[in-house]
Amino acid sequence: MPQNNRIVLASRPQGDVKPENFRRDSVASAAPGDGQVLVRVIYLSLDPYMRPRMTEMNSYTPPFELNQPLTGGAVAEVIESKSDRFRAGDIVMGMFGWEQYSIADARLLRKIDAKAAPLIANLGVLGMPGYTAYHGMLRIGQPKPGETVFVSAATGAVGAVAGQLAKIKGARVVGCAGSDAKCEFAVKELGYDACFNHTKERDYDAVLKKLCPKGIDVNFENVGGPIFHAVFKAMNNFGRMAMCGAISEYQDTTPRPGPDKMFTIIQRRLEIKGFIVSDHMQSMGEFVRDVGGWIKEGKIRYRETVVEGLDNAPKAFMGLLKGENFGKLVVKIGDEPKL
C-alpha cells in the first residue's frame, strides 16, 4: 500500500481558524474492504460550509472528527476496486479525506466522464456550488424580468453562478464582493449591473439605495451580518430570500443578533428560506443539462483558483474564510490522468 499524506483536524478552532488547528501526518494507506474502492485524490474542493464542521455545533453536516482527515468533495481516480461498480482507472466524484489516498463506499461515488468537461468543473460550476446557485436562485428566488436581485459574495463559486442565472432570467442584478478587482470581474465578465466593494463602503444602506433604486425583490444570501441586515431593510413587498450561507458568522465566538424589527417580514410578506443542496439531489440532472447548455452558449462564465499541493490546503482554506480566493477554490493533490 502507498504511503498516504493527510491533513487531520488537530483541534477545534475558537474564532478564526489557525494553522495549529491542522496537523499533517503520513500513514500507510489502508486496503479497501468489500464494496469499497481505494482512490488517488486529484482535486479537492474547499468550501465555506467546512468551517462549521470544524466545531461541535449542530450544523447540517456532522462535525469533523478530531485526529481524522477533514473531508470534502473531490475528484479522484480509482486505484483498486472491491466493488463491481468501478474499476481501476475510473474517474469518480465523492466525499474524500484531505489526503492523497482515500477509501470510500462505492455506493456513494459517481463516475464522471473526464472528456465531457474539465475535471475541476465537477467541483464548481457543474458541481455542488453550481447546483446550490441553481436551486437557490431558480427554485426559491424565482427572479422575474425587471426585478432586482442582490447576491452577496457575488464572484464566489456559488454567487457567480447565482448572479448569472438571475441575468439569464432578465433581472437587474447587483452584488457585493471583497475587492475592486472582484467587483470589476462581476460587472465586466459575469454581467452584473453593479457591484460594490463591501470592504470599502461604510454605509450599506446608502449604497443599496443608490444601486437598487427600486428596492430588492430577491436576495441570494451567502454572507450574513451587517450586509444582510441592510439588504433586509431594502427588500420589497413579496420579496424572496434564498438563504444559502452566512460566512460572516462562521468564525464568531459569540452569536450576533439578526436584523432589527422582524415585523418587516410580515409588513412586506417576505419569504425567507434556508436550503441545503444535498436535500435536492433528485434534480441534479436537470441542472447539469441547463447550466451545461448555458456554459456552451457563453451565458455562464466562471473562474477558478487552483492551489498546488495538499500541504497548502490549510492556508488556502483560511484564506477562503477571509475572501482571499477568486472564484471556485480547489486544491490540486495529484496529477490528472492522461486520457
Next chain:
Amino acid sequence: MPQNNRIVLASRPQGDVKPENFRRDSVASAAPGDGQVLVRVIYLSLDPYMRPRMTEMNSYTPPFELNQPLTGGAVAEVIESKSDRFRAGDIVMGMFGWEQYSIADARLLRKIDAKAAPLIANLGVLGMPGYTAYHGMLRIGQPKPGETVFVSAATGAVGAVAGQLAKIKGARVVGCAGSDAKCEFAVKELGYDACFNHTKERDYDAVLKKLCPKGIDVNFENVGGPIFHAVFKAMNNFGRMAMCGAISEYQDTTPRPGPDKMFTIIQRRLEIKGFIVSDHMQSMGEFVRDVGGWIKEGKIRYRETVVEGLDNAPKAFMGLLKGENFGKLVVKIGDEPKL
C-alpha cells in the same frame, strides 16, 4: 342628518399608546354621495395591527390620518343608500370609522346574513382573524400528524383558531399566553396540549424544552421578541414559521434585534413567511365553509370580549396591546337590529 360621535387620532404615539392620542368629537354626519352608503355602526373590531397604523411607519396598511376617525373592520346597518347594491336595513361588513355613523363606498362592502351566525362572529372566528389563522396555519404552517406546533398569543382572536386548526390536523399544540386563566382556557377549552404563562416564566428556552421535547415543527408567530427568539432556537429541521404578527414590537421606540445567529435558518432549512390575509381573499369562501363546519361540529370554540360604547374604544385598545382582553375584542357601538 344625525349627530355623529367619533374618536379621532389626536396625535401619533411615541411608545405606549396614551389616552391623549385620541380625541372624542361630535359632528353632523355627512350625506352619502353617488355609489356610497351611510351606515350605523353596530360592532367595531379592535385588532393589534391598528397600532402600527397610528404611526407614520411604512406598514402594510397606510397610516391613520391625524384628526380623522381611526378605522377598522366593523358590522353596520345601512341607513341610507345611494347605490343599487344595498338598501336601508341591510347588514354589511366593511372598514368603517371609529364613529357612530360612517360613509363608505358600496363596492368595498359585503352584505352579511344576520341569521347565519351571530353578528360578532363576522369580526372574529368567521372573519379576518379566523381567516388569518386559517391561511397561516394551513397554507404556510401545514402541520402534519404528530408534529409539534407552537402558537404565541394562544388564546387571542387569531391564535385560538390557529391552535385548534393544528389540533384538527393531528399535531401536538403548545402555546403561551399572558395569564394563568388564559392558559387554563387554552388547555381545557381549546384543546392545547400545553400552554405556559409568559409573564411568569423567566427562561423561555427551558420551558420550550420541557413542553416541546421533540422540538417545534411549525411556529405561528403573533408576538415577536424574546419568545420568538426562543422558539427560533427550538425549531426542527424543515420547520415552517407563519409570521402573522409581532405585537411585542409595536410599541418599541427603538427597533430591537432579531434572533441570534441567522445561520440557523440555513442549518435547519427553515421557511419563514410573512403574510397578510387581505392578499388572499380569493379563498375566503373555502375558509367560511371549513371553519363554519368545524364550529358546528364543536371542533372550534371561541371567546369574545365585548366592550360597551364607542367612548370606551381607546381604553379597550390600549388594554389589547397589553393583552388585557380575553379572545376576540369587539366594541359595541349600536344595538343589533331586531330580526
